[in-house]
Amino acid sequence: MTTFDDRSLVEIRRDLHRHPEEGWKEFRTTALVAEELDRLGFDLALGADAVNAEERLGVPSDDEIAAARERARREGAPEEYLDYMDDVTGLVASKRYGDGPTIGVRVDMDALARSEATDDDHRPAREGFGSTHPTEMHACGHDGHTAIGVGIARAFDAEGFDGTLKLFFQPAEEGGRGGKPMSETDHLDDVDALLALHLGLDEATGTIVGGYDRPLSNAKIDVTFDGEPAHAGGAPNEGRNALQAMSTAIQNLYAIPRHADGKTRINVGQVHADNAQNVICEEARMRVEVRGEDADLNDYMMAKADRVVEHAAGMHDVDFDTSLYGMTTTFENDQSVVETVMDAAETVEAVDQVCGRSPFGGSEDASFLVRRVQENGGVASYVGIGASNPAGHHTAYFDIEEESLDIGVDVITESVRRLADDL
Amino acid sequence: MTTFDDRSLVEIRRDLHRHPEEGWKEFRTTALVAEELDRLGFDLALGADAVNAEERLGVPSDDEIAAARERARREGAPEEYLDYMDDVTGLVASKRYGDGPTIGVRVDMDALARSEATDDDHRPAREGFGSTHPTEMHACGHDGHTAIGVGIARAFDAEGFDGTLKLFFQPAEEGGRGGKPMSETDHLDDVDALLALHLGLDEATGTIVGGYDRPLSNAKIDVTFDGEPAHAGGAPNEGRNALQAMSTAIQNLYAIPRHADGKTRINVGQVHADNAQNVICEEARMRVEVRGEDADLNDYMMAKADRVVEHAAGMHDVDFDTSLYGMTTTFENDQSVVETVMDAAETVEAVDQVCGRSPFGGSEDASFLVRRVQENGGVASYVGIGASNPAGHHTAYFDIEEESLDIGVDVITESVRRLADDL
């Protein structure tokens, strides 16, 4: 039987690495973490008690979720917690150690939809803990994040601290699908300080970044173009070509003007059209992402993208439909928390470099949790835990140096203690 | 046990309609036809004896073929013929009735990769013979063609004719994948006259077209663009975007100049790129079709398309690969055969309109068989058997009026007799 009980953080991370689960499919991960935290005496809120299920974004089909749940069961997820979860993943776990403030820590659990390298140049393959799920991979370190979350819970087991610890094991960070619905619960209302964390990000093991600031706002939009099929040889003029519409859209999406006020981004990641070669394309689908350095810039990109899609469709006389797949926003860390983390990091022996605030190049839906805490008068920072990675995030050869796991636990644990004392 | 033995042509057609098999997957169809023709005393060449296996175009993966074969077995295909076929479909069956010339008849057997309508507006659904294979459908009448082929074999059983009958049950006509490899065998070398046939084509039941001429030459080309992934937010400049390359290619493919010398066509039917929204597209694939009124025009389109693909890739600094998926050529019918068919048609009571030669709007890989026969000094025509169809070919509501099956048998049978007498 699978359990985390007697396993080290490295073992836990490798177990998760072998069983990566995409967003909203983290049944095995959630259940195993829940079991371990239950053992450690935490109060648990699982599934629809942990996230606002109605507000979930980018949810897979019922069939896919059922299959993921069944797979989790098959791969050793404890039934009790699977039952509690029903068909929603995610976990909020809290434990009161003292009268002091409530300190939250948020980690994310999901894997990416990509295949992992299987050759010996890749340590997980070489050492036998590569993904066993052909199209899923922990290529962004969330396996390590989850292990660190468990490590923090364990760390306080012996002597506690003067306050309440609240751990947020968030589903579906990839795509910005889980942060918003997790923030739209009341679990954050009593959190006085929140720490989120990320491994790697091209910082070497031993480096700590006190706070990554201003992630890009982004929105992910699913677009479908619906035309009219026709025989491409016999009656090309009778078709309404969804693919011509989509290609025109793609060309013009990438050409949305840069903005004077700051960074913007646009990408089309997926496209699909499935007609025979001799049929004028009936339906074409694409998945688009826009970003902005702040929410206004993100709105600018969304408005421009909408206009492009609408008129690309109109130009080729096809219908279209757009829907939101995921979303993130931006935030600024609180300087006081950044400094507390930096001070805490200085006390950890394995840390050899401590940096201050640094801009975050990408997007993060921890943003919704951070903003919720800040809006309630709390403070927060998004902390970087260096972890030498041999290849870029999201690539087939991504891996992390596992010494970083203990460093992460030590830095965050010490930060939690200090925040509890200072607030 | 399934067998065609005691079933009418309508029953056979409906059985095939319920079990449509895409190109190179016609295991059940081939095996059932083979069994019936074996019963009728034909000599059989199956699988790699019927087509030049090395020259097959657009062959599915080994896994897909194995699955199709296994499905055929499950759905009642007689083992004996499955074993003979191994993993190649197709059948050439011949029987000598007299000393006269050898007359060939070619029918195609494959279905399309599309879903069939399931509502009551669609007769096959309403009357319970809709496709039981979710993504396959006989939407071009080849189920009827195969039934007519069987009907012709039966028709000569009683009294024969003065010659040899050779029936070509061709696989993989859709996409132009089976005609070329079936023509590259020696089965056509002794054929003095060849008749190919097609149902429907927007002619009503009771109409016969003596010869469809000059189908478009075409080529189907699979293209893959290979770029370099990168994080679309963090490092968009580090990617080499396969999707931008593909979109640029698509825009410019459709814009290949029209040609002064005649009809040309271009279409992109399928596109796929499967990255997360935040990853610069690493790989993008498309399936392209070009056509020309003659082989030179087809070559013009192929050369232009190659140039577009090459430079779209170069523009975005990505690699590319192209391969041929299918191919057809063009031909002219022999006037003598057209006239023989027209004369024969006049003798069939259910025929109420007989037309002469007419241009064929689409493409047909019977072209390779016709040309092979003509190159050997034989004659040929591609005959139209009217069959009122409620919806266009290749659409979800395509169907044929089944009275056309007997008409087809009668017209072709009488044509065979007359050709044998005249040659």
Added chain:
Amino acid sequence: MTTFDDRSLVEIRRDLHRHPEEGWKEFRTTALVAEELDRLGFDLALGADAVNAEERLGVPSDDEIAAARERARREGAPEEYLDYMDDVTGLVASKRYGDGPTIGVRVDMDALARSEATDDDHRPAREGFGSTHPTEMHACGHDGHTAIGVGIARAFDAEGFDGTLKLFFQPAEEGGRGGKPMSETDHLDDVDALLALHLGLDEATGTIVGGYDRPLSNAKIDVTFDGEPAHAGGAPNEGRNALQAMSTAIQNLYAIPRHADGKTRINVGQVHADNAQNVICEEARMRVEVRGEDADLNDYMMAKADRVVEHAAGMHDVDFDTSLYGMTTTFENDQSVVETVMDAAETVEAVDQVCGRSPFGGSEDASFLVRRVQENGGVASYVGIGASNPAGHHTAYFDIEEESLDIGVDVITESVRRLADDL
């Protein structure tokens, strides 16, 4: 003083070749022809008496017309006829020789807006009759057409024929701007038979084509996109980019689907946008041409082009305006006239090849005159006069072999006589 009085057709053609005048600027050409026909006793209708001035298409600006008129005066155009014309070019000249039917002959007079080759490989340059107007050139043989028109008038001077001759010297054929307004007068109402003619068209001197049939219908459309300028470095997002709109339009115009029913064409000949490099484009203009094998196909292309332009503008949030620059339609020759011309051609010694009807690849606004005559019950043909040309029509090295001028006069003159006798 310039006059055609004592000059040969070759001299006249060379004089016109040296003084090419674009459409609606043929003041010198019209005036000199008018003077010569006046001398020969023709009744003249000039300018707004010859064409429906309100219906003119693609008219240059008042300044340009005034300049062309002034240039004509400077280059020897007789004042009397310039005065009559006012600011409209074109001439209809008629003379009654007998009681028989009225036979019309239409020639066009305008030059192209292009520069002529000036090197010795080009005979007009080598022999000193190259264009003296830097951006205008007789690159389509209309100088020869005009000379032939004069030659026909002279040919009947001696012995006449049994009928009335009506000569249509049409302005602004290039672009299809003069045919429609010339057809919308009553000059054609009494024409029983109409001959139009064209030199060259890749037929050698000595060849006569009895009738070029079915020219493509076409329409020329001027499009302006109006956006909003902005500093491309400082505020790219504040612009509304007319050039992005235009480029998107161009890409998609060329990609309008080919049509099952016949030939279609699309071209964008001119584009202009005149901003500094650091200004987001405020205004962009383009000149588009569509064609169809018949009027329906032309309408299909116009509708598709309109849709592309509208949504290219919408996609980039810019305004747009379209206007018709020129237009032609299609026609079928009357077989009786074609045969009469062929018979007549056989009698001309210098003719060594006589062809029947042949499809006309391009467009011609003689079509409006032909259709008007046919609608009134008359007959017509569009005759080809072979004239070996060393380089393609509309190119800088176009020229015609001048022996073709007399052949043209002889064939048309004999055809006119025969038509008058036969009708």
Added chain:
Amino acid sequence: MTTFDDRSLVEIRRDLHRHPEEGWKEFRTTALVAEELDRLGFDLALGADAVNAEERLGVPSDDEIAAARERARREGAPEEYLDYMDDVTGLVASKRYGDGPTIGVRVDMDALARSEATDDDHRPAREGFGSTHPTEMHACGHDGHTAIGVGIARAFDAEGFDGTLKLFFQPAEEGGRGGKPMSETDHLDDVDALLALHLGLDEATGTIVGGYDRPLSNAKIDVTFDGEPAHAGGAPNEGRNALQAMSTAIQNLYAIPRHADGKTRINVGQVHADNAQNVICEEARMRVEVRGEDADLNDYMMAKADRVVEHAAGMHDVDFDTSLYGMTTTFENDQSVVETVMDAAETVEAVDQVCGRSPFGGSEDASFLVRRVQENGGVASYVGIGASNPAGHHTAYFDIEEESLDIGVDVITESVRRLADDL
């Protein structure tokens, strides 16, 4: 006779505003300034003595320069200085007042290629000093810059300062064409401190910006595509379409990926293709601008743009040619100079707001002069002189509040004094 002698700065500015001269055409401006500075006792270097004539970028044709020079003469430019200039504009003027350091001041003189608003909403029109040159306009304040340059020369006439003043009246700033060749002379070698200045930039009159930093690097590239013409109706396949190549290039230029390291820009300002509508486009030209926040980013954009152009040409089988039209680079101001300017500004009564360093959104070829001074060990700053402007720079309604002229003179004069004292 025209002279600046007895005219106020406002009068001088208005005179220049009425006679705007585009880059490399500033004959009248240069000559009038030279005459005035000659009167004030400056040593003059004019034309090829002021700029490195061989290194000029984006030089108009000889005809255009000759016409501009002739116009200047006609509009009162003193002959003596026109003669000295020959066909090159620009002026370096220096005067020694004391033994102290050499302080340079750089102003630019050229106008933009755009028409000025002529309605009464526009003060220059209303008050009678609107541009008299239809396609030229001082829409960026260089008329004011030149007037301030004259004002500074006059200001020191009474009491001087302890050093040498060197005034750089730079031609052809628009497009980045004059800065590089002016920097490639030895006039800057002895400059210990350099001040450049700009009016407006959306700061109100009374505001001084001590230093605009880090202008974008940019490059302006002229591209020509050379294809093959063909008749668009008769032989569209025989053309090689330069316009399709250009449109493909434009679509893909705007879609060059944004860069992780900082701001990039791309724009296509001008396009021209001049064929008749029925001719496949033979030649198409465009003027492109790229920018980067630093020189590396600019190089990135140039390399990407080159790749796009090359393959757009290759895709449509046309030739291409690219040439550099203009160029700027980036720089950082020296903090000491910024502070000196800010201190000086505080002493000027009409100044009500003094700002520190601010990023410069656009590009500036003063950058080459600044870098040359800094490379030689000198110091520099690019100073902003607020001047309320009713409409954006480069627009038809741009104007400046003229109170800013005296403020500019006072701030720069005081800064010069202080720099001379401090260095």
